[in-house]
Amino acid sequence: MRRTAAMIAAGALVFLAGCSGDDAGGSGSGEPSSPAAAEPAQVSLALADGSADVSPVVPLEISVTDGELAEVTLVDGAGTAVSGTLAPPADEAAAAVWTPETPLAYGTSYTLTATAENADDEQTTATSTFTTVTPASVSTPSIGPLDGQTVGVGMPIRVYFDDPIVDKAAVESHLVVTSSTPTDGVWNWFSETEVHFRPSTYWPANTDVTLDANLYGIDFGNGIWGEKNRTVSFSIGAKHVSIADASTHMMEVYDGDQLVQTYPISAGSPDNPSYNGPHVVTEMNRNRIMDSSTYGVPVDSPEGYRTPVEYAVRISDSGEFVHAAPWSVAQQGNTNVSHGCINMSTERAAWFFNFSQPGDIVEIRGSSAGDLRSDIYDWTIPWEEWQAGSALK
CATH class of the missing domain: 2.40.440.10 (L,D-transpeptidase catalytic domain-like)
Known part of the structure:
Protein backbone atom coordinates (compact mmCIF):
# COMPACT_ATOMS: atom_id res chain seq x y z
CA MET A 1 0.00 0.00 0.00
CA ARG A 2 2.88 2.38 0.86
CA ARG A 3 4.40 1.60 -2.62
CA THR A 4 1.10 2.38 -4.38
CA ALA A 5 0.70 5.66 -2.52
CA ALA A 6 4.24 6.70 -3.50
CA MET A 7 3.56 6.04 -7.20
CA ILE A 8 0.38 8.10 -7.08
CA ALA A 9 2.25 10.96 -5.40
CA ALA A 10 5.02 10.87 -7.98
CA GLY A 11 2.47 10.96 -10.85
CA ALA A 12 0.76 13.94 -9.27
CA LEU A 13 4.06 15.82 -9.09
CA VAL A 14 4.77 15.16 -12.82
CA PHE A 15 1.29 16.34 -13.73
CA LEU A 16 1.70 19.53 -11.70
CA ALA A 17 5.07 20.22 -13.33
CA GLY A 18 3.57 19.80 -16.84
CA CYS A 19 0.80 22.30 -16.08
CA SER A 20 2.83 24.97 -14.37
CA GLY A 21 4.93 26.26 -17.36
CA ASP A 22 8.65 27.05 -17.24
CA ASP A 23 11.15 29.89 -17.34
CA ALA A 24 11.49 29.62 -21.16
CA GLY A 25 8.18 31.37 -21.68
CA GLY A 26 5.78 28.50 -22.26
CA SER A 27 2.19 29.70 -22.41
CA GLY A 28 0.95 27.26 -19.92
CA SER A 29 -2.21 26.96 -22.00
CA GLY A 30 -1.24 23.84 -23.88
CA GLU A 31 -1.90 25.60 -27.29
CA PRO A 32 0.94 25.97 -29.99
CA SER A 33 2.08 29.57 -30.78
CA SER A 34 0.88 31.17 -34.14
CA PRO A 35 3.49 31.76 -36.96
CA ALA A 36 4.30 35.38 -37.84
CA ALA A 37 2.31 36.92 -40.73
CA ALA A 38 4.12 37.13 -44.11
CA GLU A 39 5.33 40.49 -45.32
CA PRO A 40 2.97 42.02 -47.91
CA ALA A 41 4.19 41.85 -51.53
CA GLN A 42 5.55 45.07 -53.01
CA VAL A 43 4.81 45.84 -56.69
CA SER A 44 6.62 48.59 -58.60
CA LEU A 45 5.92 49.67 -62.21
CA ALA A 46 8.78 51.35 -64.08
CA LEU A 47 6.32 53.50 -66.02
CA ALA A 48 4.86 55.99 -63.56
CA ASP A 49 1.15 56.62 -63.42
CA GLY A 50 0.24 59.59 -65.60
CA SER A 51 3.25 59.30 -67.92
CA ALA A 52 2.78 60.99 -71.29
CA ASP A 53 4.60 61.04 -74.64
CA VAL A 54 5.71 57.47 -74.05
CA SER A 55 7.31 55.50 -76.89
CA PRO A 56 4.96 52.71 -77.97
CA VAL A 57 7.84 50.23 -77.73
CA VAL A 58 9.03 51.16 -74.23
CA PRO A 59 9.60 48.03 -72.06
CA LEU A 60 6.78 47.60 -69.53
CA GLU A 61 8.91 46.57 -66.54
CA ILE A 62 7.44 45.22 -63.30
CA SER A 63 9.42 44.63 -60.10
CA VAL A 64 8.16 42.54 -57.16
CA THR A 65 9.61 42.00 -53.68
CA ASP A 66 8.31 39.67 -50.97
CA GLY A 67 6.05 37.91 -53.43
CA GLU A 68 5.46 36.69 -56.93
CA LEU A 69 3.53 38.11 -59.88
CA ALA A 70 0.10 36.56 -60.20
CA GLU A 71 -1.43 38.53 -63.06
CA VAL A 72 -0.60 41.33 -65.52
CA THR A 73 -3.17 43.06 -67.73
CA LEU A 74 -3.08 45.93 -70.19
CA VAL A 75 -6.15 47.68 -71.58
CA ASP A 76 -6.47 50.64 -73.93
CA GLY A 77 -8.52 53.76 -73.26
CA ALA A 78 -11.70 52.01 -74.44
CA GLY A 79 -11.15 49.15 -72.02
CA THR A 80 -10.15 46.66 -74.69
CA ALA A 81 -7.65 44.11 -73.45
CA VAL A 82 -4.24 43.97 -75.13
CA SER A 83 -2.72 40.52 -75.49
CA GLY A 84 0.88 40.00 -74.49
CA THR A 85 3.44 37.81 -72.78
CA LEU A 86 5.40 38.12 -69.56
CA ALA A 87 9.13 37.45 -69.49
CA PRO A 88 10.29 36.59 -65.95
CA PRO A 89 13.24 38.47 -64.48
CA ALA A 90 16.64 37.20 -65.52
CA ASP A 91 17.86 37.37 -61.91
CA GLU A 92 16.77 38.63 -58.51
CA ALA A 93 17.87 42.19 -59.29
CA ALA A 94 16.07 42.36 -62.63
CA ALA A 95 12.47 43.23 -63.46
CA ALA A 96 9.90 41.18 -65.30
CA VAL A 97 8.92 42.61 -68.69
CA TRP A 98 5.45 42.43 -70.19
CA THR A 99 5.49 42.64 -74.00
CA PRO A 100 2.38 43.14 -76.17
CA GLU A 101 1.87 40.74 -79.07
CA THR A 102 1.76 43.71 -81.43
CA PRO A 103 3.36 47.11 -80.77
CA LEU A 104 1.25 49.68 -78.99
CA ALA A 105 -0.28 52.43 -81.10
CA TYR A 106 0.80 56.05 -81.21
CA GLY A 107 -1.37 58.62 -79.44
CA THR A 108 -3.26 56.11 -77.28
CA SER A 109 -4.01 55.78 -73.56
CA TYR A 110 -3.27 52.47 -71.82
CA THR A 111 -3.63 51.14 -68.27
CA LEU A 112 -1.18 48.56 -66.95
CA THR A 113 -2.23 46.53 -63.87
CA ALA A 114 0.03 44.09 -62.04
CA THR A 115 -0.99 41.87 -59.12
CA ALA A 116 1.41 39.98 -56.86
CA GLU A 117 0.86 37.52 -54.01
CA ASN A 118 2.91 37.08 -50.84
CA ALA A 119 3.59 33.81 -49.01
CA ASP A 120 0.11 33.97 -47.42
CA ASP A 121 -1.54 34.36 -50.85
CA GLU A 122 -2.48 37.92 -49.98
CA GLN A 123 -2.60 40.15 -53.04
CA THR A 124 -1.09 43.57 -53.77
CA THR A 125 -1.96 45.49 -56.95
CA ALA A 126 -0.23 48.38 -58.75
CA THR A 127 -1.72 50.36 -61.64
CA SER A 128 -0.26 52.84 -64.12
CA THR A 129 -2.17 54.75 -66.79
CA PHE A 130 0.01 56.27 -69.50
CA THR A 131 -0.33 57.80 -72.96
CA THR A 132 1.88 57.06 -75.95
CA VAL A 133 3.38 59.90 -77.96
CA THR A 134 1.54 61.56 -80.83
CA PRO A 135 4.20 62.29 -83.49
CA ALA A 136 4.16 65.46 -85.55
CA SER A 137 4.87 63.09 -88.45
CA VAL A 138 6.10 59.56 -89.07
CA SER A 139 8.76 58.46 -91.54
CA THR A 140 10.01 55.29 -93.24
CA PRO A 141 13.47 55.36 -94.89
CA SER A 142 14.38 54.05 -98.33
CA ILE A 143 16.81 51.11 -98.35
CA GLY A 144 19.18 49.66 -100.91
CA PRO A 145 19.78 46.95 -102.01
CA LEU A 146 16.20 45.92 -102.60
CA ASP A 147 14.63 42.94 -100.89
CA GLY A 148 15.44 39.72 -102.78
CA GLN A 149 18.15 41.31 -104.94
CA THR A 150 21.51 39.71 -105.71
CA VAL A 151 24.43 42.14 -105.80
CA GLY A 152 28.20 42.13 -106.05
CA VAL A 153 30.71 42.16 -103.22
CA GLY A 154 31.11 45.94 -103.30
CA MET A 155 27.50 46.97 -102.69
CA PRO A 156 27.05 48.70 -99.33
CA ILE A 157 23.73 48.89 -97.51
CA ARG A 158 22.34 52.42 -97.90
CA VAL A 159 19.54 53.91 -95.79
CA TYR A 160 18.04 57.24 -96.85
CA PHE A 161 15.78 59.33 -94.58
CA ASP A 162 13.41 62.08 -95.71
CA ASP A 163 14.33 64.38 -92.84
CA PRO A 164 17.50 65.08 -90.82
CA ILE A 165 18.11 62.59 -88.02
CA VAL A 166 18.76 64.30 -84.68
CA ASP A 167 19.42 61.21 -82.56
CA LYS A 168 21.68 59.22 -84.88
CA ALA A 169 22.78 56.84 -82.14
CA ALA A 170 19.20 55.82 -81.33
CA VAL A 171 18.42 55.20 -84.99
CA GLU A 172 21.69 53.39 -85.74
CA SER A 173 21.25 51.07 -82.76
CA HIS A 174 18.00 49.86 -84.32
CA LEU A 175 19.54 49.11 -87.74
CA VAL A 176 20.57 45.49 -87.22
CA VAL A 177 22.60 43.66 -89.90
CA THR A 178 23.10 39.90 -89.89
CA SER A 179 24.85 37.76 -92.50
CA SER A 180 25.33 34.06 -93.15
CA THR A 181 29.08 34.71 -93.16
CA PRO A 182 29.80 37.06 -90.23
CA THR A 183 31.62 40.32 -91.00
CA ASP A 184 33.05 43.28 -89.09
CA GLY A 185 30.68 45.73 -90.80
CA VAL A 186 29.98 49.17 -89.33
CA TRP A 187 27.58 52.02 -90.14
CA ASN A 188 28.90 55.38 -91.36
CA TRP A 189 26.80 58.55 -91.53
CA PHE A 190 27.35 60.29 -94.86
CA SER A 191 25.00 63.13 -93.94
CA GLU A 192 22.13 64.02 -91.62
CA THR A 193 19.82 61.92 -93.82
CA GLU A 194 22.00 59.08 -95.13
CA VAL A 195 23.85 56.19 -93.49
CA HIS A 196 25.77 53.31 -95.13
CA PHE A 197 26.98 49.92 -93.86
CA ARG A 198 29.97 47.94 -95.15
CA PRO A 199 32.66 45.57 -93.84
CA SER A 200 36.35 46.48 -93.70
CA THR A 201 36.90 44.60 -96.97
CA TYR A 202 34.50 43.54 -99.69
CA TRP A 203 31.62 41.29 -98.66
CA PRO A 204 32.34 37.55 -98.76
CA ALA A 205 30.94 36.07 -101.97
CA ASN A 206 27.78 33.96 -101.81
CA THR A 207 26.58 35.44 -98.53
CA ASP A 208 23.00 36.10 -97.43
CA VAL A 209 22.47 39.45 -95.68
CA THR A 210 19.48 40.78 -93.74
CA LEU A 211 18.83 44.28 -92.46
CA ASP A 212 16.21 44.60 -89.72
CA ALA A 213 15.33 48.29 -89.54
CA ASN A 214 13.45 48.22 -86.23
CA LEU A 215 12.45 51.86 -86.32
CA TYR A 216 8.81 51.84 -85.20
CA GLY A 217 8.54 53.81 -81.98
CA ILE A 218 11.99 55.36 -82.36
CA ASP A 219 12.34 59.12 -81.97
CA PHE A 220 14.17 60.58 -84.99
CA GLY A 221 14.00 64.08 -83.51
CA ASN A 222 12.06 67.26 -84.28
CA GLY A 223 8.75 65.46 -83.69
CA ILE A 224 9.42 62.77 -86.31
CA TRP A 225 9.12 59.12 -85.28
CA GLY A 226 9.61 55.82 -87.05
CA GLU A 227 6.51 54.76 -88.94
CA LYS A 228 7.13 51.00 -89.12
CA ASN A 229 9.71 48.24 -89.02
CA ARG A 230 11.23 46.97 -92.26
CA THR A 231 13.23 43.88 -93.11
CA VAL A 232 15.32 43.69 -96.29
CA SER A 233 17.11 40.49 -97.25
CA PHE A 234 19.49 40.24 -100.20
CA SER A 235 22.32 38.04 -101.44
CA ILE A 236 25.94 38.71 -102.28
CA GLY A 237 26.77 36.93 -105.53
CA ALA A 238 30.07 36.08 -107.18
CA LYS A 239 33.11 38.27 -106.58
Whole structure:
Protein backbone atom coordinates (compact mmCIF):
# COMPACT_ATOMS: atom_id res chain seq x y z
CA MET A 1 0.00 0.00 0.00
CA ARG A 2 2.88 2.38 0.86
CA ARG A 3 4.40 1.60 -2.62
CA THR A 4 1.10 2.38 -4.38
CA ALA A 5 0.70 5.66 -2.52
CA ALA A 6 4.24 6.70 -3.50
CA MET A 7 3.56 6.04 -7.20
CA ILE A 8 0.38 8.10 -7.08
CA ALA A 9 2.25 10.96 -5.40
CA ALA A 10 5.02 10.87 -7.98
CA GLY A 11 2.47 10.96 -10.85
CA ALA A 12 0.76 13.94 -9.27
CA LEU A 13 4.06 15.82 -9.09
CA VAL A 14 4.77 15.16 -12.82
CA PHE A 15 1.29 16.34 -13.73
CA LEU A 16 1.70 19.53 -11.70
CA ALA A 17 5.07 20.22 -13.33
CA GLY A 18 3.57 19.80 -16.84
CA CYS A 19 0.80 22.30 -16.08
CA SER A 20 2.83 24.97 -14.37
CA GLY A 21 4.93 26.26 -17.36
CA ASP A 22 8.65 27.05 -17.24
CA ASP A 23 11.15 29.89 -17.34
CA ALA A 24 11.49 29.62 -21.16
CA GLY A 25 8.18 31.37 -21.68
CA GLY A 26 5.78 28.50 -22.26
CA SER A 27 2.19 29.70 -22.41
CA GLY A 28 0.95 27.26 -19.92
CA SER A 29 -2.21 26.96 -22.00
CA GLY A 30 -1.24 23.84 -23.88
CA GLU A 31 -1.90 25.60 -27.29
CA PRO A 32 0.94 25.97 -29.99
CA SER A 33 2.08 29.57 -30.78
CA SER A 34 0.88 31.17 -34.14
CA PRO A 35 3.49 31.76 -36.96
CA ALA A 36 4.30 35.38 -37.84
CA ALA A 37 2.31 36.92 -40.73
CA ALA A 38 4.12 37.13 -44.11
CA GLU A 39 5.33 40.49 -45.32
CA PRO A 40 2.97 42.02 -47.91
CA ALA A 41 4.19 41.85 -51.53
CA GLN A 42 5.55 45.07 -53.01
CA VAL A 43 4.81 45.84 -56.69
CA SER A 44 6.62 48.59 -58.60
CA LEU A 45 5.92 49.67 -62.21
CA ALA A 46 8.78 51.35 -64.08
CA LEU A 47 6.32 53.50 -66.02
CA ALA A 48 4.86 55.99 -63.56
CA ASP A 49 1.15 56.62 -63.42
CA GLY A 50 0.24 59.59 -65.60
CA SER A 51 3.25 59.30 -67.92
CA ALA A 52 2.78 60.99 -71.29
CA ASP A 53 4.60 61.04 -74.64
CA VAL A 54 5.71 57.47 -74.05
CA SER A 55 7.31 55.50 -76.89
CA PRO A 56 4.96 52.71 -77.97
CA VAL A 57 7.84 50.23 -77.73
CA VAL A 58 9.03 51.16 -74.23
CA PRO A 59 9.60 48.03 -72.06
CA LEU A 60 6.78 47.60 -69.53
CA GLU A 61 8.91 46.57 -66.54
CA ILE A 62 7.44 45.22 -63.30
CA SER A 63 9.42 44.63 -60.10
CA VAL A 64 8.16 42.54 -57.16
CA THR A 65 9.61 42.00 -53.68
CA ASP A 66 8.31 39.67 -50.97
CA GLY A 67 6.05 37.91 -53.43
CA GLU A 68 5.46 36.69 -56.93
CA LEU A 69 3.53 38.11 -59.88
CA ALA A 70 0.10 36.56 -60.20
CA GLU A 71 -1.43 38.53 -63.06
CA VAL A 72 -0.60 41.33 -65.52
CA THR A 73 -3.17 43.06 -67.73
CA LEU A 74 -3.08 45.93 -70.19
CA VAL A 75 -6.15 47.68 -71.58
CA ASP A 76 -6.47 50.64 -73.93
CA GLY A 77 -8.52 53.76 -73.26
CA ALA A 78 -11.70 52.01 -74.44
CA GLY A 79 -11.15 49.15 -72.02
CA THR A 80 -10.15 46.66 -74.69
CA ALA A 81 -7.65 44.11 -73.45
CA VAL A 82 -4.24 43.97 -75.13
CA SER A 83 -2.72 40.52 -75.49
CA GLY A 84 0.88 40.00 -74.49
CA THR A 85 3.44 37.81 -72.78
CA LEU A 86 5.40 38.12 -69.56
CA ALA A 87 9.13 37.45 -69.49
CA PRO A 88 10.29 36.59 -65.95
CA PRO A 89 13.24 38.47 -64.48
CA ALA A 90 16.64 37.20 -65.52
CA ASP A 91 17.86 37.37 -61.91
CA GLU A 92 16.77 38.63 -58.51
CA ALA A 93 17.87 42.19 -59.29
CA ALA A 94 16.07 42.36 -62.63
CA ALA A 95 12.47 43.23 -63.46
CA ALA A 96 9.90 41.18 -65.30
CA VAL A 97 8.92 42.61 -68.69
CA TRP A 98 5.45 42.43 -70.19
CA THR A 99 5.49 42.64 -74.00
CA PRO A 100 2.38 43.14 -76.17
CA GLU A 101 1.87 40.74 -79.07
CA THR A 102 1.76 43.71 -81.43
CA PRO A 103 3.36 47.11 -80.77
CA LEU A 104 1.25 49.68 -78.99
CA ALA A 105 -0.28 52.43 -81.10
CA TYR A 106 0.80 56.05 -81.21
CA GLY A 107 -1.37 58.62 -79.44
CA THR A 108 -3.26 56.11 -77.28
CA SER A 109 -4.01 55.78 -73.56
CA TYR A 110 -3.27 52.47 -71.82
CA THR A 111 -3.63 51.14 -68.27
CA LEU A 112 -1.18 48.56 -66.95
CA THR A 113 -2.23 46.53 -63.87
CA ALA A 114 0.03 44.09 -62.04
CA THR A 115 -0.99 41.87 -59.12
CA ALA A 116 1.41 39.98 -56.86
CA GLU A 117 0.86 37.52 -54.01
CA ASN A 118 2.91 37.08 -50.84
CA ALA A 119 3.59 33.81 -49.01
CA ASP A 120 0.11 33.97 -47.42
CA ASP A 121 -1.54 34.36 -50.85
CA GLU A 122 -2.48 37.92 -49.98
CA GLN A 123 -2.60 40.15 -53.04
CA THR A 124 -1.09 43.57 -53.77
CA THR A 125 -1.96 45.49 -56.95
CA ALA A 126 -0.23 48.38 -58.75
CA THR A 127 -1.72 50.36 -61.64
CA SER A 128 -0.26 52.84 -64.12
CA THR A 129 -2.17 54.75 -66.79
CA PHE A 130 0.01 56.27 -69.50
CA THR A 131 -0.33 57.80 -72.96
CA THR A 132 1.88 57.06 -75.95
CA VAL A 133 3.38 59.90 -77.96
CA THR A 134 1.54 61.56 -80.83
CA PRO A 135 4.20 62.29 -83.49
CA ALA A 136 4.16 65.46 -85.55
CA SER A 137 4.87 63.09 -88.45
CA VAL A 138 6.10 59.56 -89.07
CA SER A 139 8.76 58.46 -91.54
CA THR A 140 10.01 55.29 -93.24
CA PRO A 141 13.47 55.36 -94.89
CA SER A 142 14.38 54.05 -98.33
CA ILE A 143 16.81 51.11 -98.35
CA GLY A 144 19.18 49.66 -100.91
CA PRO A 145 19.78 46.95 -102.01
CA LEU A 146 16.20 45.92 -102.60
CA ASP A 147 14.63 42.94 -100.89
CA GLY A 148 15.44 39.72 -102.78
CA GLN A 149 18.15 41.31 -104.94
CA THR A 150 21.51 39.71 -105.71
CA VAL A 151 24.43 42.14 -105.80
CA GLY A 152 28.20 42.13 -106.05
CA VAL A 153 30.71 42.16 -103.22
CA GLY A 154 31.11 45.94 -103.30
CA MET A 155 27.50 46.97 -102.69
CA PRO A 156 27.05 48.70 -99.33
CA ILE A 157 23.73 48.89 -97.51
CA ARG A 158 22.34 52.42 -97.90
CA VAL A 159 19.54 53.91 -95.79
CA TYR A 160 18.04 57.24 -96.85
CA PHE A 161 15.78 59.33 -94.58
CA ASP A 162 13.41 62.08 -95.71
CA ASP A 163 14.33 64.38 -92.84
CA PRO A 164 17.50 65.08 -90.82
CA ILE A 165 18.11 62.59 -88.02
CA VAL A 166 18.76 64.30 -84.68
CA ASP A 167 19.42 61.21 -82.56
CA LYS A 168 21.68 59.22 -84.88
CA ALA A 169 22.78 56.84 -82.14
CA ALA A 170 19.20 55.82 -81.33
CA VAL A 171 18.42 55.20 -84.99
CA GLU A 172 21.69 53.39 -85.74
CA SER A 173 21.25 51.07 -82.76
CA HIS A 174 18.00 49.86 -84.32
CA LEU A 175 19.54 49.11 -87.74
CA VAL A 176 20.57 45.49 -87.22
CA VAL A 177 22.60 43.66 -89.90
CA THR A 178 23.10 39.90 -89.89
CA SER A 179 24.85 37.76 -92.50
CA SER A 180 25.33 34.06 -93.15
CA THR A 181 29.08 34.71 -93.16
CA PRO A 182 29.80 37.06 -90.23
CA THR A 183 31.62 40.32 -91.00
CA ASP A 184 33.05 43.28 -89.09
CA GLY A 185 30.68 45.73 -90.80
CA VAL A 186 29.98 49.17 -89.33
CA TRP A 187 27.58 52.02 -90.14
CA ASN A 188 28.90 55.38 -91.36
CA TRP A 189 26.80 58.55 -91.53
CA PHE A 190 27.35 60.29 -94.86
CA SER A 191 25.00 63.13 -93.94
CA GLU A 192 22.13 64.02 -91.62
CA THR A 193 19.82 61.92 -93.82
CA GLU A 194 22.00 59.08 -95.13
CA VAL A 195 23.85 56.19 -93.49
CA HIS A 196 25.77 53.31 -95.13
CA PHE A 197 26.98 49.92 -93.86
CA ARG A 198 29.97 47.94 -95.15
CA PRO A 199 32.66 45.57 -93.84
CA SER A 200 36.35 46.48 -93.70
CA THR A 201 36.90 44.60 -96.97
CA TYR A 202 34.50 43.54 -99.69
CA TRP A 203 31.62 41.29 -98.66
CA PRO A 204 32.34 37.55 -98.76
CA ALA A 205 30.94 36.07 -101.97
CA ASN A 206 27.78 33.96 -101.81
CA THR A 207 26.58 35.44 -98.53
CA ASP A 208 23.00 36.10 -97.43
CA VAL A 209 22.47 39.45 -95.68
CA THR A 210 19.48 40.78 -93.74
CA LEU A 211 18.83 44.28 -92.46
CA ASP A 212 16.21 44.60 -89.72
CA ALA A 213 15.33 48.29 -89.54
CA ASN A 214 13.45 48.22 -86.23
CA LEU A 215 12.45 51.86 -86.32
CA TYR A 216 8.81 51.84 -85.20
CA GLY A 217 8.54 53.81 -81.98
CA ILE A 218 11.99 55.36 -82.36
CA ASP A 219 12.34 59.12 -81.97
CA PHE A 220 14.17 60.58 -84.99
CA GLY A 221 14.00 64.08 -83.51
CA ASN A 222 12.06 67.26 -84.28
CA GLY A 223 8.75 65.46 -83.69
CA ILE A 224 9.42 62.77 -86.31
CA TRP A 225 9.12 59.12 -85.28
CA GLY A 226 9.61 55.82 -87.05
CA GLU A 227 6.51 54.76 -88.94
CA LYS A 228 7.13 51.00 -89.12
CA ASN A 229 9.71 48.24 -89.02
CA ARG A 230 11.23 46.97 -92.26
CA THR A 231 13.23 43.88 -93.11
CA VAL A 232 15.32 43.69 -96.29
CA SER A 233 17.11 40.49 -97.25
CA PHE A 234 19.49 40.24 -100.20
CA SER A 235 22.32 38.04 -101.44
CA ILE A 236 25.94 38.71 -102.28
CA GLY A 237 26.77 36.93 -105.53
CA ALA A 238 30.07 36.08 -107.18
CA LYS A 239 33.11 38.27 -106.58
CA HIS A 240 33.79 40.44 -109.66
CA VAL A 241 36.59 42.98 -109.28
CA SER A 242 38.15 44.69 -112.30
CA ILE A 243 41.26 46.89 -112.33
CA ALA A 244 41.22 49.63 -114.98
CA ASP A 245 44.66 51.24 -115.19
CA ALA A 246 44.59 54.61 -116.95
CA SER A 247 48.40 54.69 -117.13
CA THR A 248 48.76 51.34 -118.93
CA HIS A 249 45.42 51.64 -120.80
CA MET A 250 44.47 48.08 -119.83
CA MET A 251 41.72 46.55 -117.72
CA GLU A 252 42.05 43.24 -115.89
CA VAL A 253 38.81 41.44 -115.08
CA TYR A 254 38.73 38.95 -112.20
CA ASP A 255 36.09 36.33 -111.48
CA GLY A 256 36.79 35.50 -107.86
CA ASP A 257 40.57 35.30 -107.66
CA GLN A 258 40.98 34.21 -111.29
CA LEU A 259 41.98 36.65 -114.03
CA VAL A 260 39.54 35.98 -116.86
CA GLN A 261 40.07 38.91 -119.26
CA THR A 262 42.68 41.55 -120.04
CA TYR A 263 41.23 44.24 -122.29
CA PRO A 264 42.72 47.36 -123.89
CA ILE A 265 40.83 50.47 -122.85
CA SER A 266 40.78 54.22 -123.22
CA ALA A 267 40.10 56.13 -119.98
CA GLY A 268 39.40 59.81 -119.38
CA SER A 269 41.51 62.30 -121.30
CA PRO A 270 43.85 64.75 -119.51
CA ASP A 271 41.09 67.37 -119.77
CA ASN A 272 38.44 64.95 -118.43
CA PRO A 273 40.32 62.36 -116.36
CA SER A 274 38.58 59.39 -114.77
CA TYR A 275 38.43 59.38 -110.97
CA ASN A 276 40.71 57.01 -109.10
CA GLY A 277 39.48 54.45 -106.61
CA PRO A 278 37.02 51.57 -106.33
CA HIS A 279 33.82 52.34 -108.28
CA VAL A 280 30.63 50.37 -107.59
CA VAL A 281 28.48 49.21 -110.50
CA THR A 282 24.97 50.58 -109.96
CA GLU A 283 23.11 49.88 -113.22
CA MET A 284 23.41 48.42 -116.71
CA ASN A 285 21.84 49.84 -119.87
CA ARG A 286 21.90 47.86 -123.11
CA ASN A 287 21.44 51.16 -124.94
CA ARG A 288 21.95 54.62 -123.52
CA ILE A 289 22.28 58.23 -124.64
CA MET A 290 25.41 59.79 -123.17
CA ASP A 291 24.44 63.39 -122.39
CA SER A 292 27.05 65.85 -121.11
CA SER A 293 24.36 68.02 -119.53
CA THR A 294 23.82 65.34 -116.85
CA TYR A 295 27.06 66.42 -115.21
CA GLY A 296 26.88 70.14 -115.96
CA VAL A 297 28.28 70.52 -119.48
CA PRO A 298 25.68 71.92 -121.93
CA VAL A 299 25.15 69.77 -124.99
CA ASP A 300 25.64 72.76 -127.33
CA SER A 301 28.93 73.82 -125.71
CA PRO A 302 32.31 73.00 -127.37
CA GLU A 303 32.82 70.15 -124.87
CA GLY A 304 29.18 69.04 -124.94
CA TYR A 305 27.84 65.87 -126.51
CA ARG A 306 24.78 63.69 -126.86
CA THR A 307 25.94 60.29 -128.06
CA PRO A 308 24.13 56.93 -128.21
CA VAL A 309 26.20 54.03 -126.84
CA GLU A 310 25.77 50.30 -126.31
CA TYR A 311 26.51 48.07 -123.31
CA ALA A 312 26.74 50.86 -120.75
CA VAL A 313 27.71 49.76 -117.23
CA ARG A 314 27.38 52.70 -114.82
CA ILE A 315 30.16 52.92 -112.23
CA SER A 316 29.45 56.36 -110.71
CA ASP A 317 26.88 59.15 -110.73
CA SER A 318 29.43 61.60 -112.16
CA GLY A 319 29.02 60.31 -115.71
CA GLU A 320 31.47 57.39 -115.60
CA PHE A 321 30.53 54.17 -117.42
CA VAL A 322 32.24 51.20 -118.96
CA HIS A 323 30.74 51.12 -122.46
CA ALA A 324 31.27 50.31 -126.12
CA ALA A 325 33.11 53.03 -128.03
CA PRO A 326 33.87 51.79 -131.56
CA TRP A 327 35.06 55.30 -132.51
CA SER A 328 38.06 55.04 -130.12
CA VAL A 329 39.26 51.48 -130.88
CA ALA A 330 42.48 52.88 -132.36
CA GLN A 331 43.25 54.66 -129.08
CA GLN A 332 42.23 51.77 -126.80
CA GLY A 333 45.38 50.33 -125.30
CA ASN A 334 47.55 53.41 -125.90
CA THR A 335 45.78 56.77 -125.31
CA ASN A 336 43.13 58.20 -122.97
CA VAL A 337 40.55 60.13 -124.99
CA SER A 338 37.18 59.69 -123.24
CA HIS A 339 35.19 62.15 -121.15
CA GLY A 340 35.89 60.01 -118.06
CA CYS A 341 34.39 56.70 -119.13
CA ILE A 342 36.20 53.42 -119.76
CA ASN A 343 35.98 52.83 -123.53
CA MET A 344 36.08 49.33 -125.06
CA SER A 345 35.38 47.75 -128.39
CA THR A 346 31.77 46.71 -128.91
CA GLU A 347 32.58 42.99 -128.63
CA ARG A 348 34.52 43.42 -125.38
CA ALA A 349 31.96 45.81 -123.91
CA ALA A 350 29.21 43.26 -124.66
CA TRP A 351 31.14 40.55 -122.81
CA PHE A 352 31.72 42.82 -119.81
CA PHE A 353 28.08 43.92 -119.80
CA ASN A 354 26.88 40.32 -119.61
CA PHE A 355 29.47 39.50 -116.94
CA SER A 356 28.55 42.40 -114.66
CA GLN A 357 25.99 42.86 -111.89
CA PRO A 358 25.14 45.80 -109.61
CA GLY A 359 27.61 45.87 -106.74
CA ASP A 360 30.62 44.71 -108.77
CA ILE A 361 33.82 46.72 -108.37
CA VAL A 362 35.70 48.56 -111.10
CA GLU A 363 38.80 50.07 -109.54
CA ILE A 364 40.41 52.83 -111.60
CA ARG A 365 44.12 53.48 -111.06
CA GLY A 366 46.81 55.63 -112.60
CA SER A 367 44.62 58.61 -113.46
CA SER A 368 45.64 62.21 -112.97
CA ALA A 369 42.32 62.95 -111.26
CA GLY A 370 41.72 62.70 -107.53
CA ASP A 371 39.76 60.02 -105.71
CA LEU A 372 36.19 59.21 -106.59
CA ARG A 373 33.42 61.29 -105.03
CA SER A 374 30.09 59.85 -106.05
CA ASP A 375 26.84 58.57 -104.57
CA ILE A 376 28.74 55.40 -103.62
CA TYR A 377 32.37 56.16 -102.85
CA ASP A 378 32.40 54.01 -99.72
CA TRP A 379 35.51 51.97 -100.57
CA THR A 380 37.70 55.05 -101.01
CA ILE A 381 37.30 55.80 -97.28
CA PRO A 382 40.01 54.25 -95.05
CA TRP A 383 38.59 51.76 -92.55
CA GLU A 384 39.62 53.76 -89.47
CA GLU A 385 37.91 56.84 -90.88
CA TRP A 386 34.88 54.78 -91.80
CA GLN A 387 34.50 53.45 -88.27
CA ALA A 388 34.74 56.97 -86.88
CA GLY A 389 31.62 57.84 -88.89
CA SER A 390 29.45 55.62 -86.68
CA ALA A 391 27.25 57.40 -84.13
CA LEU A 392 27.87 54.52 -81.72
CA LYS A 393 31.67 54.89 -81.61
